Amino acid sequence: MRIAVPNKGRLHDPAMELLEHAGLHAVDGADRKLYADTVDPDVTLLFARAADIPEYVSDGAADVGITGLDQVREADPGNVSDLLDLEFGQCRLVLAAPEDGDIESVADVAGKTVATEFPNVAEQYFEDRDVEVDVVEVSGATELTPHVEMADAIIDITSTGTTLKVNRLAIVDEVLSSSVRLFARDDVADDEKVQQVVMALQSVLSADGKRYLMMNAPEDRLAEVRDVIPGLGGPTVMNVESGENEEDGMVAVHAVVDERDVFETINELKSVGATGILVTEIERLVE
Numbered sequence: 001m002r003i004a005v006p007n008k009g010r011l012h013d014p015a016m017e018l019l020e021h022a023g024l025h026a027v028d029g030a031d032r033k034l035y036a037d038t039v040d041p042d043v044t045l046l047f048a049r050a051a052d053i054p055e056y057v058s059d060g061a062a063d064v065g066i067t068g069l070d071q072v073r074e075a076d077p078g079n080v081s082d083l084l085d086l087e088f089g090q091c092r093l094v095l096a097a098p099e100d101g102d103i104e105s106v107a108d109v110a111g112k113t114v115a116t117e118f119p120n121v122a123e124q125y126f127e128d129r130d131v132e133v134d135v136v137e138v139s140g141a142t143e144l145t146p147h148v149e150m151a152d153a154i155i156d157i158t159s160t161g162t163t164l165k166v167n168r169l170a171i172v173d174e175v176l177s178s179s180v181r182l183f184a185r186d187d188v189a190d191d192e193k194v195q196q197v198v199m200a201l202q203s204v205l206s207a208d209g210k211r212y213l214m215m216n217a218p219e220d221r222l223a224e225v226r227d228v229i230p231g232l233g234g235p236t237v238m239n240v241e242s243g244e245n246e247e248d249g250m251v252a253v254h255a256v257v258d259e260r261d262v263f264e265t266i267n268e269l270k271s272v273g274a275t276g277i278l279v280t281e282i283e284r285l286v287e
């Protein structure tokens with residue numbers, strides 16, 4: 001199975017990191033190459049531009065792809081579907097116009113020119129709202145076009161809003177809320193290998209923001225320990241077969257907790273007699 005991954009840009013590193021955490025390390029130096037093998041002999045990576053990935057998956061050059069929803073919508077290949085929100089690359093496609101101009105709503109754009117790197121998404125957006133607009137495709141620096149009288153408004157990506165602000169543009173409307181997705185060609189979406197990859201990536205996302213707690217706790221205070229731990233189906237309690245713990249009436253307790261609860265949980269655990277509390281990161285959590 002082949003996974004298409006952004007070859008550069010802001011999506012490359014987080015995509016590779018996610019694949020690595022899911023156990024799909026690239027094995028032969030991913031730099032400047034078109035393909036890379038992974039530690040799984042059945043899975044190879046294909047590196048391509050973020051914008052080309054939907055097409056590669058649609059055409060069969062790859063089976064699944066990792067890229068922004070904005071790119072999938074723009075390419076709109078018809079034979080691919082979303083499998084998983086990978087929870088990075090969050091951004092919005094917005095309609096924006098000069099701050100000091102007279103465009104304040106979508107209707108105000110009627111009869112005007114809109115520049116964008118996403119002409120298909122833009123056409124669809126205006127068609128849905130019955131607004132007649134001249135959409136012009138540009139290949140970058142979209143935010144400059146209203147200043148050089150190439151366009152009256154733009155549809156472009158924003159996340160922090162800095163680029164819009166620097167160019168004195170104001171958001172008129174949100175066109176699409178995007179994040180990076182794992183998507184597949186429909187004819188392979190149910191294949192076992194594809195499903196295994198989905199599960200592996202899902203397990204990394206599930207582990208995000210979670211910590212694993214291990215401790216010794218007095219057996220006669222287990223009820224209190226359980227009350228303190230908010231975790232995922234409750235803690236795992238293990239009797240220590242031999243050694244000091246048994247003599248002390250202590251048991252080993254393991255639990256998954258939210259990172260943001262760790263501080264408070266540790267304090268409470270200490271107050272109910274837990275000792276030797278160990279907090280570790282979790283790489284994957286398969287539920």
Ligand SMILES: Nc1ncnc2c1ncn2[C@@H]1O[C@H](COP(=O)(O)OP(=O)(O)OP(=O)(O)O)[C@@H](O)[C@H]1O
Pocket residue numbers: 008009010011049050051067068069070071089090091157158159160178179180
């Ligand atoms: N400022 C941003 N914040 C969050 N995500 C973004 C931002 N800009 C782009 N993205 C997401 O990343 C995707 C790829 O953008 P990126 O800038 O990495 O590539 P690109 O500029 O299209 O690449 P190339 O250099 O190959 O033309 C976008 O389609 C979008 O989903």
Ligand SMILES: O=P(O)(O)OC[C@H]1O[C@H](OP(=O)(O)OP(=O)(O)O)[C@H](O)[C@@H]1O
Pocket residue numbers: 010140141143156157158159160161162163164
């Ligand atoms: O709201 P902001 O945080 O300012 O981000 C928005 C900017 O980020 C992207 O550009 P990028 O940095 O990828 O440069 P590019 O034009 O070279 O793709 C996008 O095209 C916007 O210009």
Ligand SMILES: [Mg+2]
Pocket residue numbers: 009
């Ligand atoms: Mg960019």
